[in-house]
Amino acid sequence: MEWINQLPAFLLIFVRILAFLATLPVFSYRNVPNIFKIAFSLFFAYIIFFTLDAPAIGIDATFFLLIIKEVLIGLLLGLIASILFYAIQVAGAFIDIKMGFLIANVMDPQTGAQTPLTGGFLYAFAVLFLLVTDGHHLLLDGIFYSYAYVPVEEMNVQFGGESVMETAAGAVLAMFVIAFQMAFPIVGALFLVDVALGMMSRAVPQMNVFVVGLPLKIFLGLPIMLLMLPAFFWLVTNLVDEMVITMRMLLELFEGA
Structure with missing residues (x-):
């Protein structure tokens, strides 16, 4: 009956993995x-449990x-992983602002929230x-090695430390920087289209720029989006x-707290 003494440690491992999957992209x-998430968490916790040599933990107030x-x-x-991955949605919003698609947001069945058209398109590709590139294995690798930084029996973890807040703010900043890098080719090209339309409206005042500009931006924006897909996949890798x-930096901060 020694496994009963190890059951609290297994439950702690299971809870961390289940909470991780509750916010992890994909x-x-x-x-x-949900039954898949619970079953996968149990299976993953079973593997980690026999890898870590977890200590026996009593069920008391400290356990809760x-x-x-x-x-x-x-x-x-x-x-943190989700915030960075949402850079693709932000890039799609930047593109939709210039192409005129932002007025037609759609409901994303994956998240249950409204998303821009281009953002949903690029997000599916990402x-x-x-x-395909086994990037989700890298994310699971993060939770696996998290127990080396913060063991299950460790209580001295300061979530509100200054370094932790700076890391979270840096993740938000990195999200906007990567989103701008993804959207810049299309946004920059469509900005030049706006400049050309402005010059034409001054040269030919009889031309209705609003009627001509919207289909022209869509007509030029879609081919440019196809041309930028190789660079987009490179940015997704980064x-x-x-x-x-x-994630590793955050775990190191938790370990040093």
């Missing part, structure tokens, strides 16, 4: 069944505090690229690397 989508700590660590790690680095 795994947290609404079209992923450890559960809260595990939930917060899992949610924060998954949230998710497929993430799965985005995944940035997600892994930020």
